Amino acid sequence: MWRQPKAVWAVAFACVVTFMGIGLVDPILKPIAETLDATPSQVSLLFTSYMAVMGVAMLVTGAVASRIGAKRTLLIGLAVIIAGAGLAGLSDTVMEIVGWRALWGLGNALFIATALATIVGSARGSVAQAIILYEAALGLGIAVGPLVGGVLGSISWRGPFFGVSVLMTVALLATAWLLPATPRPAHATSLADPFRALRHPGLLGVGVTSLLYNFGFFTLLAFTPFPLDMTAHQIGLIFFGWGVALAISSVLVAPRLQDRFGTLPVLLVNLVALAATLAVMALGTDTKSVLAACVVVAGVFIGINNTLITETVMTAAPVERGVASAAYSFVRFAGAALAPWLAGRLGEQVNVHLPYWVGAAAVLAAAGVLAVSRRHLVGHHTAAEQPGEQSGEQSGVVASAR
Numbered sequence: 260m261w262r263q264p265k266a267v268w269a270v271a272f273a274c275v276v277t278f279m280g281i282g283l284v285d286p287i288l289k290p291i292a293e294t295l296d297a298t299p300s301q302v303s304l305l306f307t308s309y310m311a312v313m314g315v316a317m318l319v320t321g322a323v324a325s326r327i328g329a330k331r332t333l334l335i336g337l338a339v340i341i342a343g344a345g346l347a348g349l350s351d352t353v354m355e356i357v358g359w360r361a362l363w364g365l366g367n368a369l370f371i372a373t374a375l376a377t378i379v380g381s382a383r384g385s386v387a388q389a390i391i392l393y394e395a396a397l398g399l400g401i402a403v404g405p406l407v408g409g410v411l412g413s414i415s416w417r418g419p420f421f422g423v424s425v426l427m428t429v430a431l432l433a434t435a436w437l438l439p440a441t442p443r444p445a446h447a448t449s450l451a452d453p454f455r456a457l458r459h460p461g462l463l464g465v466g467v468t469s470l471l472y473n474f475g476f477f478t479l480l481a482f483t484p485f486p487l488d489m490t491a492h493q494i495g496l497i498f499f500g501w502g503v504a505l506a507i508s509s510v511l512v513a514p515r516l517q518d519r520f521g522t523l524p525v526l527l528v529n530l531v532a533l534a535a536t537l538a539v540m541a542l543g544t545d546t547k548s549v550l551a552a553c554v555v556v557a558g559v560f561i562g563i564n565n566t567l568i569t570e571t572v573m574t575a576a577p578v579e580r581g582v583a584s585a586a587y588s589f590v591r592f593a594g595a596a597l598a599p600w601l602a603g604r605l606g607e608q609v610n611v612h613l614p615y616w617v618g619a620a621a622v623l624a625a626a627g628v629l630a631v632s633r634r635h636l637v638g639h640h641t642a643a644e645q646p647g648e649q650s651g652e653q654s655g656v657v658a659s660a661r
Contacts, residue, residue, distance in 0.1 A: 263392070267382050269437040271396040273337060273430035274374050276423065277367055278400030280309070280340070281480070282502060283419045285405050286495040287412040288484045294416060297353040299485045300603030304353070306481045307600045308361040314592025316368035317585045318453050324373050325448040330438050332373045337431040339366030341424050348420030372584055375569075377438070387514075387570060394509045394566045402502025409495015416491075452578070453586035459576035462583060464632025466590030469568055471625035472530060474594035475537055478618035479557055481599030486544050486611045487551065497551045504558030505565070512559070513566040522567050523633055529567075530626035533560040534619045541615035575636060594621070 263271075284291075284305050292302045324332040343363030350356045375393055382389040411418030457463045484494050516525045536557045543549030572587045598621075602614035 263382050266438040267378055267392070269430075269433040270333065270374055270377050270381075271392060273333070273370065273427075273434050274378075274393065274396035275400040275403070276426045276430050277340065277370055277374075278397045279404035279407060279426070280344070280363060280367065280400075280423060282401050282404035282498050283408040283423060285480065285484055285498050286409040286491040287416040287419055288481070289488070289494075290412060290416040290491055291353065291356070295351075295353050298603070298607060299482070300600055300607055301353050303481045303599035303603040304357045305360050305599075306477060307596050308357045309364040309367070310477070310592045310599075311596035312361040312364035313368045313371075314589050314596060316365050317372055317588040317592070319450060320368050320372035321448040321452065321579075321582055321585045322450050323369065324376075328440070329373045329377050330434075330440055332369055333377065333434055333438070334431060336366045336369030336371075336373070337427055337434065339363075339369065341427045341431065342366075344420045344427065345424040348417040348424070368588075372588065375584060390570055390573070391510055391514060391566065394513075394562075394569065395506065397565065398502065398506025398509045398562060402499060402506050405495045405498030405502060407495075409492045409499070412491035412495065448579070448582060452582045453589060456576055456578045456582050456586040457590070459578070459635075461632060461635035462572065462576040462578075462586060463590075464628060464635060465568065465571055465575050466587045468530075468625045468629040468632065469587065469591035470594040471621045471628065472533075472564060472568075472594070473591050474598045475533060475618035475622035475625075476561055477595045477598040478602045478614050478621075479537065479540070479554065482602035482606060482614050483540075483550060483554060485603075485606060487547055489547070497554055500555040501558035504555050505562035508559045508562030509566040510562075513563045516563065517567060522571060523629070523636060526564065526567050526571070527626055527629060529560050529563050530622055530629065533557060533564070534622040534626070536560065537615050537619035537622060541612045541619060544612045544615065571636065 288299075288302050288305070291297065291305075292299060320332065327335075340363055343359050343361075343366055347356045347359035347363065350359060375390075378393050379389040382392060407422055408419040411422050457466065480498075487494055487497070489497075513525075536553050540550055540553045543553070572583055575587075576583055598618070602618070605613045605617065
């Protein structure tokens with residue numbers, strides 16, 4: 260799995276830096292609020308604008324990539340991220356940062372939607388191994404993001420934004436140099452294709468499951484820095500632990516559990532466990548040690564879920580991988596966009612415990628939706644596939660994506 264062409268590693272490095280953007284702002288949420296005189300719900304819009312634009316843009320990324328090719332789409336996405344991050348660092352108001360984070364989200368959408376298909380299409384080994392490599396890059400980026408944010412944020416809240424802009428420039432140059440030109444697909448993708456894909460009950464069920472799961476996930480990610488009330492460096496270290504747990508569980512733990520118990524049973528138990536963790540955070544919000552420990556523990560469940568649900572999406576409907584990814588991402592990012600703002604409002608106007616209760620209820624509902632959708636996914640991922648093996652339908656999906 261680790262012996263891959265240089266082009267795959269170039270795209271994987273860009274993935275690491277791209278996913279740093281998710282947790283990078285966690286340690287600097289409070290410093291931004293204090294410096295720019297903003298409320299928690301206003302600062303949480305940094306997540307909302309980023310995720311909302313990313314989700315909507317996912318609907319057009321397939322159409323763009325099918326017309327100009329994967330490499331050009333990747334490079335345009337990286338260039339947009341460089342601009343968005345750099346301009347966010349130059350901002351003087353919260354709403355300016357929110358706006359540039361939206362631009363950053365657009366760049367992320369162009370890059371992420373194409374990166375997974377590029378890695379899977381270029382990597383050696385099975386589809387499952389390529390997805391694990393992608394999830395490893397995702398996990399490393401999420402792990403390193405809060406640490407970089409904490410270190411640079413302890414100097415200035417602007418530092419993490421400039422840091423990402425510099426690293427993304429390196430990623431852009433490496434991708435431009437090492438990734439060979441990619442041919443255009445045989446046919447262009449229609450803007451309506453992702454909506455048609457959602458007619459498949461399996462894909463729709465997985466999408467709604469992920470929407471609700473992401474609501475709980477981003478409640479934890481965006482709101483927790485406020486009740487923790489620590490320095491940027493301290494929060495960065497806590498979320499670095501969360502990211503490490505996420506990376507290890509996604510790459511090492513998830514495949515082993517999948518092999519032994521099957522994908523859907525593991526996902527169901529995992530979602531219930533994450534809901535229980537959020538409930539503990541609701542009960543222990545006033546105790547910083549409880550919050551910190553639960554953040555790290557939640558990383559284990561989030562890592563397992565990310566890997567297994569990504570694999571499930573790839574075979575949930577008999578459509579091209581890019582189309583399935585766009586449809587799924589559009590639905591799931593709705594939860595990621597709404598949760599940060601709503602958690603901030605509930606924390607401000609009701610109490611600091613309620614956001615976690617709402618997040619726990621959403622994740623528990625996700626388990627219920629997955630259980631109901633289970634019959635539409637039988638034959639895809641009720642049991643783990645052996646390395647190098649694919650079902651006939653999955654092989655067809657892979658072939659069409661390539």
